[in-house]
Amino acid sequence: MKSVSCSMYILVFLEYSNSIAALLGSRLASRPRPARTATRRPRHRIVSSSRPLGPFDFGPSFCHCYRWHGGSFRSRPLGTLAGDLLALPRVRLLVHLLRGPGRGRLRLPEQRHPGRRRRGAARRRSPAASRASARADRAADRAVAARARAGAGTGRDRGRPPAGADLAGQRPAAAAPRVARRRSALRLTVLGHPISARTEGAHLVRRACRSIIAIVLGLVALAVLATPATAQEPLTRLTLDEAVAAAVANNPTLRAKTVEVSSVRANEITAGLIPNPQASYTATQLGSRNQDQQHTVTVGQTIETGGKRRRRLESAQAATAVTTQELFDIRRQVVLQVKKAFNDALVARATLALAEDNLKALDEVERIQRFRAERGDISELELLRLQVQRFAFERDAADARLASEAARIALRAAINPAAVAERVEIVGDLDFRDVPADLGPLRQRALDARPDLRAAAAAYAKAQADVNLARANAWWDVTPQAQYERIGPDNTFGFGVSIPLRIFDRNQGEIARTLAEVDRSAALQQAVASQVLADVDTAYSGLVIQRERVVLLRDTYLPKALQARRTVEFAYRRGGVSLLDYLDAQRTYRETALEHLRALGNFWAAAYQLEAAVGGSLEPSR
Secondary structure, eight states: OHHHHHHHHHHHHHHTHHHHHHHHHHHHHTSOOOOOOSSOOOOOOOOOOSSOOTTOOOOTTTOEEEEEETTEEEEEEGGGGHHHHHTSOHHHHHHHHHHSGGGTSBOOTTOOOTTOOOTTOOOOSOHHHHHHHHHHHHHHHHHHHHHHHHTSOOGGGTTOOOTTOOTTTOOOSSOOOTTTOOOOOBOOEETTEEOOTTSTTHHHHHHHHHHHHHHHHHHHHHHHHHSOOSSOOOEEEEOHHHHHHHHHHHOHHHHHHHHHHHHHHHHHHHHTOOOOOEEEEEEESTTOSSSOOEEEEEEEOOBOOTTHHHHHHHHHHHHHHHHHHHHHHHHHHHHHHHHHHHHHHHHHHHHHHHHHHHHHHHHHHHHHHHHHHHHTSSOHHHHHHHHHHHHHHHHHHHHHHHHHHHHHHHHHHHHOTTTEEEEEEEOOOOOOOOOOOOHHHHHHHHHHHOHHHHHHHHHHHHHHHHHHHHHHHTSOOBEEEEEEEEETTEEEEEEEEEOOOOSSOSSHHHHHHHHHHHHHHHHHHHHHHHHHHHHHHHHHHHHHHHHHHHHHIIIIIHHHHHHHHHHHHHHHHTTSSOHHHHHHHHHHHHHHHHHHHHHHHHHHHHHHHHHHHHTSOOSOOO
16 A cells, blocks of 8 residues: 555655746746857757657746757647646656756657658659658758858757747748757747757756756655565574564464454354344236236334344354454464474474584594504404494484474474575574473462363353353344335325244254253363363472482482583593493483483473463463
8 A cells, every 4th residue: 555655755756846847937037048159059959849848848838849840840838738747657758758868858749850761651742852852851961061161150059940040930941951950759848949058948847857857766665665575584583482472473373363262253243233124015906908017015123022133142142252262362372382392493403403413522532542443552352342333323413313303393393384484594592591480379370361261161151151141042023114005096005013923933953052052061161170280280290209309310410411421531542441431421421411301301491381271371372
């Protein structure tokens, strides 16, 4: 919409450019005309055009367009061409604006040399007349060449009519030379004289032209920049908050459920409508000779009783509430999937970094031991066993790459593969931060905020609304009717009321069904509440256990394993311990470090699971 508005502003601006130029021309016309010497000829331009001059209309009193016509010069006021100007296409008008001011004139596409014949046009002169014209042109060329040799004129004054010549009805004494004929063009004239670089006020016109062109180009650029992008660039870098926001905005399942909410909400419109009136027309006794024709028109309007319309609207609104809470529950599940996939990607990246560090340390030891084996300090068997140990670290690195790729695929699937680049960069740290959690408040918070429990409560309310609607539908409706009847020349009017007799069908079946649905909804609500509390208890227990495990590994076992590896490696490089001791220390540190990373991943997974069980966030996002 912004680009359309900018385009409209451009068109409006071009429409009013005539008025701007006319005002400027009035200022130029009020200036005193500079005196000319007797020997200086006015700089007129031969014009061959049937189209107006751009958006600049300086008025018929001082702005003229000269063209060669029928052997004489004729002056046509440009003010009479203003109507044709508005019919000029806007794109072509802008092109002429861009082409003209740099040369002091505006070129239009239909301007042609007066001596050229348009394609397909019939000849108007006989061959003899053409030969005579050619001889006259050659004679004029020789005359101009003679004047040039004699110094009669220089530069742009050659071939121009003398000062004071009657341009309206006389042809110059000498025909305009062919060498002096240039491509026809329109040129601005003020008080009968063209605006050139030496004319007073020409710089104002050129400045106005450039200003208008600059404004138009600026508006065009603004319209282009204001056009919204049709395709969104895929995300190449994601934090946890950005991943969650992208999933909420682009997940196909969420979008489908959002459309479903709109579809269900549209039922509220249908539920709130009143019945349409009824009309009927009957014609009888047509074609009968003994009886007059009868024409009957009947109009009726059903009046609902028992609050049917209000009950329908309540039921439709309850259905919308159920679908809305289901949408929130799907969003909760999608956010949990995104957070778990993001956490798995962080764990895989940390595992890969650990495996690469272990490989670098092992390569350094292997380089030293190879040098010692070449000198004979150790046997080749020790070097071979050291090289075999490298496979365990390479396997860890390969598993980490596979886990990282799987987590990236799961993350893109949870968000939207089209919205996330294939090689997206995951930004975040796998650090331990304690999550404050108390079971009692968490249970109450889950009972208040879980969308699936709210959806169950809304379904129970919907069942109750359906019961009220079923009971309202058992009431009879009243249909008043008005009748007009014409029999021959006689006109009659009538009035009636139609009421259904609820003797057998009193909507008993629908009432019983909705009552049973109320009981079922109440049982489902209790089941969902029990499941919510169970989810909170399970997630809370997992969080507590994983937190204790992370703290134990971080503060006790990981520092000891790291210290043991460094000590044994230092001693092994100097021959103080055997290869088996070194390999055992490396294996212990590797297993402890991997277990610490897994514990961190499990801790954050339990925290995200507890957030999903509660229905809200527990701590600031990473």
